[in-house]
Amino acid sequence: MKFIVCIKQVPDVNAPLQIKDGQLIQDADRNILNAYDASAVEEALVLQEAHGGEVDVVLIGPEKGKEAIRKALAMGADSGTHILTGGNENYDSYSYAKILAAFLKDKQYDYVLCGKQSQDTDAGLTGSMLAELLGLPFTTNAVGLSKDGEQLLVKRQGDAGQEMILLPSPGLATCSNDMNDPRIPSLKGIMQSKRKPVDTIPITELDADVGPDDSKTKVTGYEEKPKREPGKKYEGEPEEIAKQVAQLLDTAENVI
């Protein structure tokens, strides 16, 4: 099976953040491969190891995004495409989906994999938008992938239970990080990745019909989430603190 995995570079949510004049200031040196995409790459590699095939990745982003492509190649992906942007465009999920659709429309593949969401924005839109634009059958929130004949059997985490869904090829699935623990690239993998092909396509060369400013959604500002009132720590004898808190939950909070 041939997989094309759409990967994104995102700011590390654990890095220190600052808000200045409503703008979010992040340390670009702490950008990482989106965790959900790392899981998608991992799962494709596991299937490739078992059944053969190919795993390619594609990323839309500025020059720095190359790092995320290198990471995927070091994990074991075969090749990468970098759709190069300037870095200051205001793209939303719909714009990214349109750009990916323009890139993928004349490509050969069995399955497109996306992350279920971007780790920084939690939007979760691009995957199913892309499926709709390409006219592909799709499923979201996959927590497991396996091969069933020539098709992909997707275990999807639904609201209550898990659904086993047979997804014909070509098709698209979005992946949860509950699927696996992505491998850490080995030194050998890192060395090999340097020789793997990365094709760079300036975004202006793609016929994507997406201007830098015509997104239908816009972020207009950021603020810190209001802190909860600091609570109280109870550190005494277990008997004592258990009793105190149990009673307060009843009398002071009325939640028992």
Add this chain to the structure above:
Amino acid sequence: MSTILTYISITDGKIKRSSLEVLTRCNELAEQHGMESSAIIISDNVTGAADQLKKYGPSVIYTIEDPIFKNHLNTPLLRALSIAMEKISPEVLAFASTESSKDILGALAANRKAASLADVSEFELTGNGVKAKRPVMASKIISSVEATGSPVILTVRSGSYDLVEKPADSKVEEIPFSFSDSDLNITLKEIISATGDKVDLSEAETVVAAGRGVKDEEGRKLIDELATVLNAGIGASRALTEAGDYDPSLQIGQTGKVVSPQLYIGIGISGAIQHVAGITNSKVIVAINKDPDAPIFEIADYGLVGDLYKVLPLFIEELKKVKRET
């Protein structure tokens, strides 16, 4: 008159509380802006739900009924929603944020060429679209966003609005729909149901959540016992859903579910931001952890520092006493 449309999800014939929260908000907005607030139910059996819904004030209750909707499948749901939007032309279509609505949100938006916003915690109308707040960066930051055009399709986090009853003389209107199995492009082979989750976590009034500190059968028994005493839903951190100790549908947090209970009790959970992202809508947060520096204590209203295997049995006994007395 222009319409704001709320999608009502039902499970086992019962309307989800989170859908009614969204409808309440849409009722409010419709009143402010001289619009009509309507609702749509898409199900294999709409009868009971349509009646229940009249208590919550939609002007029109649109229904689409077909056996294909017995289980969630994105293809027929997308078709039904496209037909409904064609017919109703709403300015806004709002869903409660669930795995089912997240499954189709992007595709529906692309299909309708509509702007979409996922998982908002507040929203209002601007005249040419919607203005909203969304938690980002694992819920550390709130972003203000604007979506322009009509319609705007959005999903709303559970617990963002309080539900208000508003009995109305709603008109029920069925939208014709047909779907044959050959229209399906994916096949649902099997559903593996979650084990043991009797209370719907995202709607539970009380949530007991287990983390890596809960190491064994004895620990899990204590969790069960606490949940029984409090009639609580059980959830877990990723550490334990990943280990297979708890069903993946019980994961709370960024990857898992957002909960909004009156009382959340986290046991043996460190409080990683990705877990905390799912619990900050809780009214009261209690944590039991043996590490006094665990980050969960920074957000807990009541932090019990101690070994859960010692504290929890005593806490359960005390809660039983409190319950007997009230």
